[in-house]
Amino acid sequence: MPILPIDTGRYGTLEMLKIFDEESRLQKLLDVEASLALAHAEVGDFAMADAEKIASMANTKYVKVERVKAIEKEIKHDIASLVRALSEVCGSSGAYVHLGATSYDIVDTANALQLKEAVEVVEKRLAVLKKILQKQAAMHKGTVMIGRTHGQHALPITLGFKFAVWGYEVKRHMERLSECKKRALVGKVSGAVGTQAGLGEHAERIQQLVMKRLGLSAAEISTQIVQRDRYAELICIYAMIASSLENFATEIRELQRPEIAEVFEAFEATKQVGSSTMPHKQNPETCERVCGLARIVRSVAAPALEDTVTWHERDLTQSSAERFILPESNILLDYILSLMCDIVANLRVDKEKMLQNLNLTQGRAMSESVMMTLAKKGVNRQEAHELLRKLTIQSALEKQNFKQVLLRDKFVSSKLTEKETDEALNPKSYLGTAVKQAEKFSKT
Numbered sequence: 001m002p003i004l005p006i007d008t009g010r011y012g013t014l015e016m017l018k019i020f021d022e023e024s025r026l027q028k029l030l031d032v033e034a035s036l037a038l039a040h041a042e043v044g045d046f047a048m049a050d051a052e053k054i055a056s057m058a059n060t061k062y063v064k065v066e067r068v069k070a071i072e073k074e075i076k077h078d079i080a081s082l083v084r085a086l087s088e089v090c091g092s093s094g095a096y097v098h099l100g101a102t103s104y105d106i107v108d109t110a111n112a113l114q115l116k117e118a119v120e121v122v123e124k125r126l127a128v129l130k131k132i133l134q135k136q137a138a139m140h141k142g143t144v145m146i147g148r149t150h151g152q153h154a155l156p157i158t159l160g161f162k163f164a165v166w167g168y169e170v171k172r173h174m175e176r177l178s179e180c181k182k183r184a185l186v187g188k189v190s191g192a193v194g195t196q197a198g199l200g201e202h203a204e205r206i207q208q209l210v211m212k213r214l215g216l217s218a219a220e221i222s223t224q225i226v227q228r229d230r231y232a233e234l235i236c237i238y239a240m241i242a243s244s245l246e247n248f249a250t251e252i253r254e255l256q257r258p259e260i261a262e263v264f265e266a267f268e269a270t271k272q273v274g275s276s277t278m279p280h281k282q283n284p285e286t287c288e289r290v291c292g293l294a295r296i297v298r299s300v301a302a303p304a305l306e307d308t309v310t311w312h313e314r315d316l317t318q319s320s321a322e323r324f325i326l327p328e329s330n331i332l333l334d335y336i337l338s339l340m341c342d343i344v345a346n347l348r349v350d351k352e353k354m355l356q357n358l359n360l361t362q363g364r365a366m367s368e369s370v371m372m373t374l375a376k377k378g379v380n381r382q383e384a385h386e387l388l389r390k391l392t393i394q395s396a397l398e399k400q401n402f403k404q405v406l407l408r409d410k411f412v413s414s415k416l417t418e419k420e421t422d423e424a425l426n427p428k429s430y431l432g433t434a435v436k437q438a439e440k441f442s443k444t
Helices: 014-020 022-042 048-057 065-075 078-089 091-096 103-139 159-184 197-214 229-256 285-299 301-306 317-345 351-358 364-376 381-398 402-408 410-415 418-424 434-442
Strands: 144-149 152-158
Touching: 014 022, 014 103, 014 317, 022 048, 022 065, 022 078, 022 103, 022 197, 048 078, 048 091, 065 078, 078 091, 078 103, 103 159, 103 197, 103 229, 103 317, 103 434, 144 351, 152 159, 152 364, 152 434, 159 229, 159 434, 229 285, 229 301, 229 317, 285 301, 285 317, 301 317, 364 381, 364 402, 364 410, 364 418, 381 402, 381 410, 402 410, 402 418
Parallel strands: none
Antiparallel strands: 144 152
16 A cells, blocks of 8 residues: 555656665565575585575565565564575575575665665766756856845856856765765675674685675675665765755746746646646746755655664664665655756746846946956055945935946046946956856866
8 A cells, every 4th residue: 555655656766666666675685695695605515506596596586575574474574584485485405595694694785786776876867967957058158147145136147157056066966976885885794793603614705705796895894784874974975965956946946936037947838737726827846846855865864874873783773764764865866866857958048037137236236347347447446345335325225227326426437438337337248257167067
C-alpha cells in the first residue's frame, strides 16, 4: 500500500527509483554474498563448485523478496533472513553462504554498490545542468538587467552573468562530489567487530577479492560497520546541492512576480492549470516544488551527522535512520536536479521588461557610475559620494529624472558635459566584466 509520495510515484525519476527499489536492493545484497563465496573458494576455504552454485543462485529469480520477508517476519532479522533464503536454494552448497561474515559486511558493501550507481546519476544530472547554464550564459551574456542587493536596485548586470554565477556553483558541487566518492563509496569484509577473525588466515585477501569483483574500494579499517562520517559527508554535499537549487529556484520565483516579470518558468498554455479557482494564475509551481523538496534533502543531513555516533564497535541506531535517509536523499536530489534542468532550459525571458525595470529608479541606480566618472575628473571620491547621495534623495522625493537633477546641479554640471552625463547614466556602459565573465563560463 503506497503511502509516501515517492512510493505513489509523485516524486522521483525512474532511473533513480530503480536503484533503490526492493528488488534492486536485494540483488545488491546477493551480489555481495556471491562475491564473498567466490573469494573464499579462490583462497581454498571450500570447493569452487560450491561457490559457483551460490553465485548462480544469488539472483532475485531464485531468491524472492517475498520469501526473505516471510522468513524475517518469523526470525526478526533481515540479513539472517536473506542468508536462509539463499541457502535454501543452494542445496548442500548453502552451508557455505555468509561464511565468516557479519550482517553489515553485506549491508555496507551493498550500500556502496547502490550509492555508486546513485552518485553517477547525480553527477550526470549536474553535468547536464552545467551545460544548460553554459548555453544560457552564452545566449544572454549581453541581456542587460538590474542587479539587486537587499531586494533593492543596485547596479546593472546581465542575465548571462547571473547564469554564470549559478554555473560555477554547480561546477564546485561537481568537484566536491568527485572528491567525496573515494571516501564514501567503500565496502568491507571485516567480520563482527572489524578484526576479520572469523574469516581466517586469508581474511585480507578475501576482502580484496570481494571488492575487486564488485568494483569497489575497501575501507582502510572498520569496526562492525563502515564509519558513518563517510555517508555524512556525501549527504551534507547533497544538502549543499539542494540549497543551491533552492537558491536558483527562489530567484526565478522572485523574478516571475508581476511586479518584476523578467523571467518565467515554462507554462503549458493549452492544458496547464495554475489555480482551481483563479483562471488567470500562472504560478512558478515547479520552482516552488524544488524549494520544498530541497528542504527535505537538507533535513536528512541532521540524522546523517548523528549517525556518526555509535556505541563501541556498533549499535543499531544507524540502521533505521538509513533506511530513510539514503534512498530519500538520492531520490529527491536527483528529482529536483532534473526539474531544475527543465526549468532553466525552458525559461521565458522578457528583455523589454528588464529594460523597463532598469528605468524604475529614473537613473538613480547609476549613481556609482556618475561618482566614478566624477572621480576620474579629479573630484574627491568621498565628496562625490556624499553629493550624489543627496542628489539621489532629491530625485526620489521630487520624483524627477536623475539626469535632470544632475544637470541642474552647478557642481556636477561644471565637471560633466551632458554627453558625459548620458554616458555615465547608460546601463550598457557600466557592465564591467559581466559579459566577459559570462563568456568565460560558457566556454569552461
